[in-house]
Structure formats: structure tokens, C-alpha cells
Amino acid sequence: MTRLPVRTGRPNRDGRQISRFAHRLTVLTGVPVSLRWRPTTSPYWFGKDWQLVWSNGPTIARMRALAGKLAGHTGSVTVEHLQWSRCVLPSAFGLALIHNVRAGLPPLGDATSCNELLAQLDEIDYPEHGSPRDVLLAERLTRLGNHHEQDMLDFLTRYGLPGLGEGPLAPTSNLALLPQLQNDAHPG
Secondary structure, eight states: OOOOOOSSOOOOOOOHHHHHHHHHHHHHHSOOOEEEEEOOOOOOSSSEEEEEEEESSSSSHHHHHHHHHTTTTTTTGOOOOOOOEEEEEEHHHHHHHHHHHHSOOTTTTTSSSHHHHHHTTTTTSSSSOOOOOHHHHHHHHHHTTTTTTTHHHHHHHHHHHGGTTSOOOOHHHHHHTTTHHHHHHHHO
């Protein structure tokens, strides 16, 4: 059996080792970490390297620090040659909008655009964490905004938290008609 030459100058070629490493990061952070085999971004190497990918959870800087500590216990993984990709999900964006409104700020807070708020969230560890009620409202806002940040912002700006089910949306005089309207819509 012929063996192909192994490049000794390029670490992280063993998929099993790097897969175990990603699993250990998943356990350590509580966030699913997956792998992609991607073209490298190094100007000195034209080839492919492993990219660690996760959503929300720790920032890239925090994940690199945790990976560095973990790599000391995993001899065949070299953290310096890994690529990193973190995505802030729309639900975390919605949660930030809700948090700002609850704090008495405009939905974007001190940001001037959705992209600026997303950039701020890139620097926050675990942006998806909040109170159970706010997480539920953020999920509703995400669905109502079709997972688009600008649509979520527009909805929250127009209807506020009552539009998500937090407090009365209609004047209280109209709420008395709600049971009758429901009965009319669904005759028994």
C-alpha cells in the first residue's frame, strides 16, 4: 500500500483530532461548534485549513482563548492555524432590541443602524442570554420579522412590546369585545 507524503509543516490535518477538539469546545462553551474545511486566509499558504463555526455564544476572542487552554491538553491541534467564524443569530439581535426598549432607549440603543448593532453584538459573549420572558419575545419578534433585522426593527418601532404580547395592544375598551370576536371567528 502506497502512503501519500504527509506535510509536517502544516498541523491540523487529522480530521478525527480536530473533530474531538471541536466537541470539547462544544462541551466547554455550551454552544455547538462545527467544522468546515475551508481555503486558508494565510498569505503564506495556499491550501485549506479547518474553520471552527458557531452561533452566538462566546466571542471569537474568548473562543480562541478557551481553545488555546484546551489545545495544551490536545497535542495535535495547533490553534494558530485554525480559522474562526461566529454568527450572531437574528434571535440575539431581537433580544438586544427588546433589552434596549426595556431600558427606555430606542430599539437600536446608541447604534445608528442594524449593522452597527450587529457589530456591537459581535463583541458581546452569549448575546442570546436574557430572561425567559425576553427570550420568548425575541423569538416572536424574529418570526414576525421573517428573520430579517430591519423588519424586526420596523415591527418593534411601529408596535413596541405590546405588539409582541407584552401588555395591551388595543385600548382596554376594545379588549372586552375580544371573547365575542373569537366566538364569531370560530362558531361552535
